[in-house]
Amino acid sequence: MTSLPAGNVSLALLHYPVYNKHREIVTTAVTNLDLHDIARSARTYGVSRYYVVTPVVEQRALAERITAHWQEGWGATYNPKRQDALQLVKVIPALDDVLHDLQQRHDRRIRVVATGALQRPGALSYQELAKLCRQGEEHYLLVFGTGWGLSDELFARIDHVLEPIEAGTGYNHLSVRSAAAIILDRLFGR
Amino acid sequence: MTSLPAGNVSLALLHYPVYNKHREIVTTAVTNLDLHDIARSARTYGVSRYYVVTPVVEQRALAERITAHWQEGWGATYNPKRQDALQLVKVIPALDDVLHDLQQRHDRRIRVVATGALQRPGALSYQELAKLCRQGEEHYLLVFGTGWGLSDELFARIDHVLEPIEAGTGYNHLSVRSAAAIILDRLFGR
Numbered sequence: 043m044t045s046l047p048a049g050n051v052s053l054a055l056l057h058y059p060v061y062n063k064h065r066e067i068v069t070t071a072v073t074n075l076d077l078h079d080i081a082r083s084a085r086t087y088g089v090s091r092y093y094v095v096t097p098v099v100e101q102r103a104l105a106e107r108i109t110a111h112w113q114e115g116w117g118a119t120y121n122p123k124r125q126d127a128l129q130l131v132k133v134i135p136a137l138d139d140v141l142h143d144l145q146q147r148h149d150r151r152i153r154v155v156a157t158g159a160l161q162r163p164g165a166l167s168y169q170e171l172a173k174l175c176r177q178g179e180e181h182y183l184l185v186f187g188t189g190w191g192l193s194d195e196l197f198a199r200i201d202h203v204l205e206p207i208e209a210g211t212g213y214n215h216l217s218v219r220s221a222a223a224i225i226l227d228r229l230f231g232r
Numbered sequence: 233m234t235s236l237p238a239g240n241v242s243l244a245l246l247h248y249p250v251y252n253k254h255r256e257i258v259t260t261a262v263t264n265l266d267l268h269d270i271a272r273s274a275r276t277y278g279v280s281r282y283y284v285v286t287p288v289v290e291q292r293a294l295a296e297r298i299t300a301h302w303q304e305g306w307g308a309t310y311n312p313k314r315q316d317a318l319q320l321v322k323v324i325p326a327l328d329d330v331l332h333d334l335q336q337r338h339d340r341r342i343r344v345v346a347t348g349a350l351q352r353p354g355a356l357s358y359q360e361l362a363k364l365c366r367q368g369e370e371h372y373l374l375v376f377g378t379g380w381g382l383s384d385e386l387f388a389r390i391d392h393v394l395e396p397i398e399a400g401t402g403y404n405h406l407s408v409r410s411a412a413a414i415i416l417d418r419l420f421g422r
Contacts, residue, residue: 047400063311075265079407088401121253123405209421210237211278215313216413217269223410224417231399231414 046088047230050175051182053084053222054140057096061190070188072101077108077131078124079219080186085127087226090181091147092130093140105133137196140183148181154200156185156192157225159214165205168228175229184225186218236278237420240365241372243274243412244330247286251380260378262291267298267321268314269409270376275317277416280371281337282320283330295323327386330373338371344390346375346382347415349404355395358418365419374415376408 055076058069077094084092094105109131111117112124134140137154144152155171166174175182185192185200197203206214207224216224245266248259267284274282284295299321301307302314324330327344334342345361356364365372375382375390387393396404397414406414 075407075409079410082406083410085403086397086401086406087399123403126403127405207276207417207421209277209417211276213275213313213316215317216272216276217265217409219265219407219409220269220273220413223406223413224421227397227399227414227417228421231397231418 048084048087048089048175048226050178050180051089051184051229052091052093052140052144053080053089054093054095054137054183054185055080055188055218056137056185056192056196057098057101057188059193059196060187061193063190065190067193067195068189069096069098072096072105074108076188076219077105077128080222081127081131082124083223083226084130087230089130089226091132091144093143094131094133095135095137095140096133097135102133102135105131109133137185137199144181144183151180152183153180153202154183154185155202155204156197156200157204157221158187158191159206159216160191161206162197162203165203167205168225171202171204172229186222188218238274238277238279238365238416240368240370241279241374241419242281242283242334243270243279244283244285244327244373244375245270245378245408246327246375246382246386247288247291247378249383249386250377251383253380255380257383257385258379259286259288262286262295264298266378266409267295267318270412271317271321272314273413273416274320277420279320279416281322281334283333284321284323285325285327285330286323287325292323292325295321299323327375327389334371334373341370342373343370343392344373344375345392345394346387346390347394347411348377348381349396349406350381351396352387352393355393357395361392361394362419376412378408
């Protein structure tokens with residue numbers, strides 16, 4: 043147990059398997075700001091760990107270089123707040139590796155919750171998920187997709203779906219960085 | 233009046249006058265993702281207009297090129313959702329120009345609300361500002377700073393300050409993109 047608002051929660055940003063705009067399953071590229079922005083949001087709400095997930099070796103090396111830059115030497119001295127956030131980041135090949143790592147770290151059942159822009163049957167509300175996370179009996183992994191969103195094959199493997207962010211305008215094409223920030227705030231912000 | 237959740241609200245992202253990490257007043261550079269992410273968040277919540285403010289001619293030209301790319305020709309066809317969001321963007325030299333433009337567009341008093349990470353006396357709560365915006369008698373401009381935040385000289389010129397985003401961890405170094413998303417959701421998301 044932890045006293046941090048989101049201490050029973052980790053995040054995973056998946057670069058595969060996700061859709062492109064033609065609904066083909068692709069591997070997207072790691073981007074600098076996905077690492078920084080989501081790490082800073084994760085740190086703000088007290089998230090346990092932020093997994094950056096890609097099967098591509100070179101992309102993992104790039105992500106490691108970015109996080110190392112701010113954790114060692116010049117970057118760490120220049121901006122310790124970034125170091126503080128980026129130490130939550132773990133770069134890893136696949137969702138199975140995330141689950142394995144979480145199982146090692148938390149001696150509790152791991153529940154996987156997919157996020158996305160589509161309405162799906164049986165989705166948890168923010169209140170329901172916040173309550174489950176507060177109970178602290180299980181550790182919750184919130185999974186975010188890059189590109190045009192997580193593939194359907196991934197939805198077949200998870201425990202829960204979180205309801206999409208709706209604001210009543212009919213437009214819900216937030217960046218994954220903005221969506222992650224809003225979801226953390228809805229779950230743990232008050 | 234409008235039926236959009238944030239129809240009585242505009243946003244301004246200021247690249248001057250803002251602090252750098254040494255608390256010197258500087259002009260920051262326009263970044264691609266500040267334009268995209270905040271435009272997409274603004275569109276999601278039905279914000280009236282999103283002003284990108286910089287006194288530097290070349291930086292305004294860059295911002296105009298980015299928004300034009302997605303509004304005309306190839307970019308608009310490739311991703312109409314971006315076009316939809318970026319048409320809210322107006323690139324402009326200074327806060328006075330923003331106020332002048334807003335006065336032309338809205339025949340109502342304009343109220344300027346500064347956002348930031350510091351606690352300041354007399355700050356409005358999210359509930360208070362949401363209520364004011366819903367009343368629709370005045371148009372509200374939410375001002376965001378880049379770099380290390382809006383300068384004190386700017387705070388002397390505004391009508392209200394919005395309370396910072398606090399999550400109980402003592403860390404509040406969100407990116408401006410994430411902060412804008414969370415603030416819009418707190419004000420208009422439910």
